[in-house]
Amino acid sequence: MARPVRVVVLGSGSWGTTVAGLAAQNTPTLLWSRNKEIADEINIDRRNHRYLGDRRLPETLRATADINEAAHEADVLVVGVPSYAVRAALEPLAHELRAWVPIVSLTKGLEPGTRLRPTQVISACLPGHPVGLLSGPNIASEIADGKAAASVIAMQDDSVGTALQPLFASKLFRVYRNTDVLGCELGGILKNIVAIAAGMAEGLRVGDNTRAMVLSRGLAEMTRLGEAMGAHARTFAGLTGMGDLIATCTSPASRNRRLGEALARGLSVDEAVAELGQVAEGVRTAPTVMELAREVGVEMPIAAEVAAVVGGHRSPADAYRGLRRVTPGDEEDVV
Ligand SMILES: NC(=O)C1=CN([C@@H]2O[C@H](COP(=O)(O)OP(=O)(O)OC[C@H]3O[C@@H](n4cnc5c(N)ncnc54)[C@H](OP(=O)(O)O)[C@@H]3O)[C@@H](O)[C@H]2O)C=CC1
Numbered sequence: 001m002a003r004p005v006r007v008v009v010l011g012s013g014s015w016g017t018t019v020a021g022l023a024a025q026n027t028p029t030l031l032w033s034r035n036k037e038i039a040d041e042i043n044i045d046r047r048n049h050r051y052l053g054d055r056r057l058p059e060t061l062r063a064t065a066d067i068n069e070a071a072h073e074a075d076v077l078v079v080g081v082p083s084y085a086v087r088a089a090l091e092p093l094a095h096e097l098r099a100w101v102p103i104v105s106l107t108k109g110l111e112p113g114t115r116l117r118p119t120q121v122i123s124a125c126l127p128g129h130p131v132g133l134l135s136g137p138n139i140a141s142e143i144a145d146g147k148a149a150a151s152v153i154a155m156q157d158d159s160v161g162t163a164l165q166p167l168f169a170s171k172l173f174r175v176y177r178n179t180d181v182l183g184c185e186l187g188g189i190l191k192n193i194v195a196i197a198a199g200m201a202e203g204l205r206v207g208d209n210t211r212a213m214v215l216s217r218g219l220a221e222m223t224r225l226g227e228a229m230g231a232h233a234r235t236f237a238g239l240t241g242m243g244d245l246i247a248t249c250t251s252p253a254s255r256n257r258r259l260g261e262a263l264a265r266g267l268s269v270d271e272a273v274a275e276l277g278q279v280a281e282g283v284r285t286a287p288t289v290m291e292l293a294r295e296v297g298v299e300m301p302i303a304a305e306v307a308a309v310v311g312g313h314r315s316p317a318d319a320y321r322g323l324r325r326v327t328p329g330d331e332e333d334v335v
């Protein structure tokens with residue numbers, strides 16, 4: 001009998017731990033943490049209190065702080081650290097991982113400095129591996145609570161996607177497939193910026209109509225940049241685009257939205273990040289996305305205002321005043 005596929009997840013934050021818990025219900029799964037106390041807590045108490053509170057993890061999930069053990073165990077590698085940490089987390093694996101191991105990114109941000117997407121950083125660190133991602137409207141705490149959700153495995157090679165699908169799926173967690181890796185990845189990255197704008201809207205009490213305008217015009221900006229970079233426009237209407245945008249902009253549990261609210265309360269960016277205690281990828285991504293947008297000649301007025309706020313150049317109230325100066329064009333003109 002063939003032995004089961006072994007999944008290794010790098011990163012024991014809220015989403016890495018949650019995805020490891022999903023995989024552990026299907027197949028042997030090892031969660032790597034850089035923090036030995038968290039690995040021990042998962043192995044002994046079946047909890048990761050710092051990131052998931054009292055939620056209980058499956059008995060079958062094992063954790064380790066030993067990166068060599070993680071590298072040697074992996075038949076499938078899942079990368080669940082924030083964008084600024086992907087390269088550092090992967091470097092020790094460069095000569096340890098077997099050549100054919102597929103790599104699945106959970107990361108929704110651009111690498112600071114290089115502007116690379118997580119799948120590009122992964123390919124640079126571990127050349128030759130099939131690389132894709134798992135993305136969708138997936139607020140970790142809700143999924144850890146067992147609430148139903150759907151996600152997408154995006155892999156260029158659909159046969160690899162098909163093989164990965166059942167490793168993460170359950171009755172409560174539907175996993176679709178998509179071969180537009182670029183579009184799926186950009187959706188998850190870009191919606192964080194719009195979620196900061198939505199959080200600011202909440203904090204400033206601008207009203208539901210304004211919030212709806214930010215979501216729908218935010219989606220238009222995301223689609224416009226995605227198409228200019230070579231992604232399919234229709235991907236942005238799916239789970240990884242509009243789906244994730246709705247979840248992140250409307251959920252009080254979203255870190256990006258909470259950060260926007262904190263900024264609207266008058267906190268500085270540093271104070272808001274410290275108050276959060278978890279990653280809000282949109283903070284670093286917004287200015288980097290504006291560099292990309294300028295490079296491909298695409299206008300992104302909402303992202304530009306968010307970049308100005310997180311860069312400390314504009315207050316949230318002024319950013320909303322700035323949006324009023326945008327000249328409306330043809331609504332369907334997304335390119
Ligand atoms: N949470 C969610 O609902 C979702 C998150 N995502 C995305 O997943 C990614 C991870 O987010 P999430 O789990 O929420 O983040 P958290 O802030 O909850 O946790 C970050 C984790 O990364 C670890 N880490 C940070 N730097 C390094 C490093 N250099 N080497 C190894 N580990 C490191 C942290 O370790 P330590 O505890 O030691 O600091 C921590 O375990 C992000 O890109 C996010 O956008 C995607 C979908 C849902």
Ligand SMILES: O=C(CO)COP(=O)(O)O
Nearest residue numbers: 136137138139254255256
């Ligand atoms: O990506 C997410 C939900 O799909 C999580 O969003 P936050 O990082 O804003 O919490």
